[in-house]
Amino acid sequence: MYRKIASTTFLLVLMTFSAVAADFDTFFMDKTMRVDYYHTGIKGEEIISLDAVYEEPACALLGKQLWSGSKVNLIDTLNLGKYLLKVIDTRTNQMIYSRGFCSIFGEWQTTEEAANGIYRSFHESVLLPYPKRQVQVIIANRDKYNKFYDIFSTTIDPESRFVNRESHVGNLKSAKIMYNGDPSVKVDIVILGDGYAEAEMDRFRERVRHYTKLLFTEEPFKSRKSDFNIWSVEVPSIDSGIDQPRQNIWKNNALGCSYNSMDSPRYVLTYENEAIRNIASAVPYDQIYILVNSNRYGGGGIYNLYSTCYDKDEGEQTSWWSDYVFVHEFGHAFGGLGDEYYTSDVAYSEFYPQGVDPWEPNVGIVANGTVKWASMIKKGIPVPTPWQKSLYDSLSTAIHNLDRSRSDYADQQKQISEQMHELLRDQKYWNHVGAFEGSGYASEGLYRPYLDCRMFSKSLTGFCPVCAKSIETVIDFYTR
Ligand SMILES: [Zn+2]
Numbered sequence: 001m002y003r004k005i006a007s008t009t010f011l012l013v014l015m016t017f018s019a020v021a022a023d024f025d026t027f028f029m030d031k032t033m034r035v036d037y038y039h040t041g042i043k044g045e046e047i048i049s050l051d052a053v054y055e056e057p058a059c060a061l062l063g064k065q066l067w068s069g070s071k072v073n074l075i076d077t078l079n080l081g082k083y084l085l086k087v088i089d090t091r092t093n094q095m096i097y098s099r100g101f102c103s104i105f106g107e108w109q110t111t112e113e114a115a116n117g118i119y120r121s122f123h124e125s126v127l128l129p130y131p132k133r134q135v136q137v138i139i140a141n142r143d144k145y146n147k148f149y150d151i152f153s154t155t156i157d158p159e160s161r162f163v164n165r166e167s168h169v170g171n172l173k174s175a176k177i178m179y180n181g182d183p184s185v186k187v188d189i190v191i192l193g194d195g196y197a198e199a200e201m202d203r204f205r206e207r208v209r210h211y212t213k214l215l216f217t218e219e220p221f222k223s224r225k226s227d228f229n230i231w232s233v234e235v236p237s238i239d240s241g242i243d244q245p246r247q248n249i250w251k252n253n254a255l256g257c258s259y260n261s262m263d264s265p266r267y268v269l270t271y272e273n274e275a276i277r278n279i280a281s282a283v284p285y286d287q288i289y290i291l292v293n294s295n296r297y298g299g300g301g302i303y304n305l306y307s308t309c310y311d312k313d314e315g316e317q318t319s320w321w322s323d324y325v326f327v328h329e330f331g332h333a334f335g336g337l338g339d340e341y342y343t344s345d346v347a348y349s350e351f352y353p354q355g356v357d358p359w360e361p362n363v364g365i366v367a368n369g370t371v372k373w374a375s376m377i378k379k380g381i382p383v384p385t386p387w388q389k390s391l392y393d394s395l396s397t398a399i400h401n402l403d404r405s406r407s408d409y410a411d412q413q414k415q416i417s418e419q420m421h422e423l424l425r426d427q428k429y430w431n432h433v434g435a436f437e438g439s440g441y442a443s444e445g446l447y448r449p450y451l452d453c454r455m456f457s458k459s460l461t462g463f464c465p466v467c468a469k470s471i472e473t474v475i476d477f478y479t480r
Pocket of ligand 1: 340362449450453454455456463464465466467468
């Protein structure tokens with residue numbers, strides 16, 4: 001009897017395993033479908049309208065079409081992102097693929113412009129493994145309690161003439177910067193450059209090598225280096241540099257990157273989604289990183305959309321700032337991490353509805369004496385966890401009040417920053433996971449897991465244990 005049960009169990013395990021492995025081949029081909037659409041609205045109102053459906057081209061470097069995402073983890077279990085793509089097999093009504101993501105529209109909806117009822121449209125794309133038969137593609141958004149509700153649905157026949165099969169890649173030069181194997185079991189990052197003129201492509205190549213090296217000196221990326229592939233696609237711009245609207249500087253740059261996105265001076269984004277997707281389609285990718293040819297501080301990172309980072313800081317005191325930005329922004333775009341920093345004069349941020357636990361794994365509310373990362377907090381550490389917040393805030397205000405136009409600005413900034421770091425290091429709960437008030441742009445009501453982290457201070461500090469663990473979970477999702 002015992003033996004019989006044992007062998008049945010064994011058989012069941014085998015069957016479950018083969019059913020999971022077969023899923024991809026049952027429903028998908030080894031290539032990529034891209035669905036482009038416009039996301040239009042104002043605060044509290046949104047509509048999605050279909051633009052076009054594409055079959056992504058073959059990768060010239062690998063000599064074939066392929067799906068770069070996991071072929072095993074087809075259903076998203078990470079629960080990150082404001083939006084969710086769902087793909088349903090219409091014959092069986094079964095969900096066969098899903099993926100969480102964020103969008104520029106989603107962020108823009110929190111701006112004053114959106115609140116004032118000025119309608120805007122943003123171009124967006126979702127990628128999915130190429131379906132073998134008709135599918136229903138659904139996009140869902142979170143309500144203020146973070147529950148998903150559907151906002152768009154369309155049916156796509158993958159064999160129809162409505163799928164555009166032309167290649168947009170042209171003769172762009174692409175390169176394998178670091179190749180560790182089959183893209184479907186690796187995290188594939190494509191690095192693009194914006195604002196590099198033809199004569200500056202050598203500089204772009206040098207910066208790609210620099211940042212690739214940098215990323216893998218940081219944990220958890222360092223230990224997981226063999227789980228990544230790095231690609232680049234070269235796109236020379238007509239002009240050198242990118243737009244700086246506040247300085248009235250305008251450039252003809254290939255990818256449309258600009259400072260002052262959402263009217264925030266150092267926020268670098270591009271709204272030219274279609275151009276970026278067309279260029280990136282030259283190689284398999286899970287993540288897009290755009291380096292911008294500028295030595296002015298700036299960057300941006302949106303979960304599962306892209307990261308941007310300025311090229312290099314030329315200042316003697318600030319030469320490491322771009323290295324800080326590069327990894328920080330990737331924390332947003334790849335790990336779905338939130339900003340742990342806050343401004344002392346913003347009690348509650350508009351960005352996160354009050355009293356609701358954000359979906360970001362490293363920004364949380366404390367309710368009933370607990371927080372979502374409680375399993376990582378050692379016994380005996382109080383929640384919320386005390387720290388000298390008001391003293392820290394007064395130093396932060398002092399930095400904020402410095403005159404940026406003074407020649408000794410960087411020196412003064414550095415001096416106060418060091419005091420702030422010392423203060424953090426002097427705290428009783430330094431190097432312990434807890435729940436420290438001040439996070440997600442809000443001085444009150446939101447908590448961060450650690451006193452310092454790459455998502456908290458402008459420094460070369462590593463990711464805190466909660467952020468590092470979240471990033472590892474995402475790496476596992478792509479590679480296992
Ligand atoms: Zn953190």
